Amino acid sequence: MAPNQVDTPRTKKVFVKTWGCQMNVYDSTRMQDALEGDGYTPTADIEDADLVLLNTCHIREKAAEKVYSHLGRIRQLKDRRADTERPLTVGVTGCVAQAEGEEIIRREKAVDLVVGPQTYHQLPNIVAKALSDGPQVETEYSVEDKFEHMPLATKKQVRSRGVTAFLTVQEGCDKFCTFCVVPYTRGAEVSRPHAQIIEEAHSLVDAGVQEITLLGQNVNAWHGGGPDGNDMRLGQLLYDLAEINGLNRLRYVTSHPKDMDDGLIQAHRDLDCLMPYLHLPVQSGSDSILKAMNRSHTAQDYVEIIDKVRMARPDVAISGDMIVGFPGETDEDFEATMEIVRRTNYAQCYSFKYSMRPGTPGAEMENQVDEAVKDARLARLQALLRQQQTAFNEACVGKTIDVLLEKPGRDANQLIGRSPWLQSVVIPSHCGHIGDIVSVEITHSLTNSLSAQPAGACN
Ligand code: 5AD
Ligand code: SF4
Numbered sequence: 001m002a003p004n005q006v007d008t009p010r011t012k013k014v015f016v017k018t019w020g021c022q023m024n025v026y027d028s029t030r031m032q033d034a035l036e037g038d039g040y041t042p043t044a045d046i047e048d049a050d051l052v053l054l055n056t057c058h059i060r061e062k063a064a065e066k067v068y069s070h071l072g073r074i075r076q077l078k079d080r081r082a083d084t085e086r087p088l089t090v091g092v093t094g095c096v097a098q099a100e101g102e103e104i105i106r107r108e109k110a111v112d113l114v115v116g117p118q119t120y121h122q123l124p125n126i127v128a129k130a131l132s133d134g135p136q137v138e139t140e141y142s143v144e145d146k147f148e149h150m151p152l153a154t155k156k157q158v159r160s161r162g163v164t165a166f167l168t169v170q171e172g173c174d175k176f177c178t179f180c181v182v183p184y185t186r187g188a189e190v191s192r193p194h195a196q197i198i199e200e201a202h203s204l205v206d207a208g209v210q211e212i213t214l215l216g217q218n219v220n221a222w223h224g225g226g227p228d229g230n231d232m233r234l235g236q237l238l239y240d241l242a243e244i245n246g247l248n249r250l251r252y253v254t255s256h257p258k259d260m261d262d263g264l265i266q267a268h269r270d271l272d273c274l275m276p277y278l279h280l281p282v283q284s285g286s287d288s289i290l291k292a293m294n295r296s297h298t299a300q301d302y303v304e305i306i307d308k309v310r311m312a313r314p315d316v317a318i319s320g321d322m323i324v325g326f327p328g329e330t331d332e333d334f335e336a337t338m339e340i341v342r343r344t345n346y347a348q349c350y351s352f353k354y355s356m357r358p359g360t361p362g363a364e365m366e367n368q369v370d371e372a373v374k375d376a377r378l379a380r381l382q383a384l385l386r387q388q389q390t391a392f393n394e395a396c397v398g399k400t401i402d403v404l405l406e407k408p409g410r411d412a413n414q415l416i417g418r419s420p421w422l423q424s425v426v427i428p429s430h431c432g433h434i435g436d437i438v439s440v441e442i443t444h445s446l447t448n449s450l451s452a453q454p455a456g457a458c459n
Contacts, residue, residue, distance in 0.1 A: 014040040015049035020057025023215050024094055026166040028055045031120050033153045038124035051089045056096035058181050061355035067096050068108060075110035091115060095185035098139050105135045117186060118142050121149035143171050143190040152200060158207035163406060163435045165209045169197050170216030175256060178294045178361040179326060179354060182217050194224045201241055210404055210435060211249035219252045220259040235263030242271045248437060249404060253279045257297045260305045269312035275420045276313050281321035285340030286333035289326050299340050306344055317347035317421035324381055325354040325374030327365035334377050341384055347392040347421055349385045353378050393445035400441050400455045405434050424449040
């Protein structure tokens with residue numbers, strides 16, 4: 001132990017701030033779990049923390065700048081604590097940590113550790129080393145190693161997070177879309193072994209989890225050796241997970257059109273517990289832009305996949321991601337994007353202005369689109385998407401659907417749950433308890449949520 005560390009009975013506290021995707025949310029929970037084994041309890045109050053971790057995202061513009069400005073404020077807290085019994089330790093984790101590495105410590109003296117996404121299992125050791133030896137930077141890749149060494153969350157830890165859980169099954173990406181930093185920050189595609197995933201799912205369900213969302217940057221590229229040694233794809237993994245008693249809902253995100261195979265589509269037809277929801281980004285409706293993006297599929301391929309999925313599961317809600325203003329995007333290209341959105345009819349869709357990411361091929365392209373043009377295209381696209389989402393929600397009014405109750409509502413007499421199509425549903429609290437799946441009739445719809453009344457007698 002370092003000479004200036006005093007062993008006091010007070011437990012140490014860790015505060016984690018998370019930016020970005022669901023995988024970062026999952027990673028934050030796993031980091032907290034690892035640190036809890038080392039005597040840290042989580043806190044939601046940064047002033048109360050001994051260790052602050054910023055789990056960062058690098059996907060779009062100004063990500064790093066946001067982190068630096070946040071760190072500036074944390075430096076003031078650290079300075080105030082400098083000569084007290086509770087000095088503050090500060091860490092940057094996640095994709096900005098991976099991309100910027102040592103530069104973070106050079107620019108911001110308040111930072112004690114910089115840890116990339118594949119090294120979380122070593123976090124307690126790295127924190128201890130930073131306390132004894134000074135700033136640490138750890139950004140080496142070893143995804144397999146991480147999963148092998150991360151302990152399962154305890155029942156108490158799982159329960160503290162509610163009745164839904166994320167489970168990473170695949171990490172990294174080999175697709176190299178020309179706009180995207182993920183292949184550089186998360187590394188090559190790696191699938192977790194089948195047995196490890198089944199074990200983690202069982203332990204989540206044993207602790208009361210009702211719904212699991214499988215995570216991967218390219219989740220439908222998951223493949224692995226099954227129990228009989230055969231190579232398996234995601235569809236088969238879903239059939240195996242569906243066998244777990246008490247696991248009532250399954251989801252998976254994010255998928256790539258190229259890996260949307262027939263086995264996976266068949267799972268949507270066969271498995272009641274696989275929720276009728278598919279997040280399948282297309283990014284653009286123009287074939288020449290898709291080619292420049294290195295997406296390796298055409299707009300027509302995407303349309304055909306969506307048709308097949310709808311044939312297998314007619315009530316499926318389709319969600320997606322779109323980018324406007326990729327280098328070289330003309331008015332006609334953008335109209336093709338509007339057209340594929342009309343054709344797909346999204347229940348929900350995220351849309352972004354193209355943002356140059358250093359180190360990606362897109363950033364080197366000469367025909368960058370004017371910011372004002374991007375703004376105008378994004379506004380038109382978002383108006384159409386809002387219309388589609390509102391229409392999808394309105395079509396739910398009058399339907400009787402199952403809702404998984406997840407948390408208390410804003411008012412004491414309300415609970416909030418999720419529909420099969422991932423909409424938030426507000427219901428009267430006397431209709432069930434958190435963790436119940438209740439049948440309700442949808443009475444009202446808004447753009448971002450639904451409200452409902454019990455479908456049958458409820459007391
Ligand atoms: N600019 C804009 N949007 C991007 N995305 C990824 N990289 C960029 C970028 N450089 C979007 C894509 C992806 C989602 C997670 O973020 O639509 O599917
Ligand atoms: Fe990025 Fe494309 Fe890989 Fe998705 S498939 S993570 S957009 S490179």
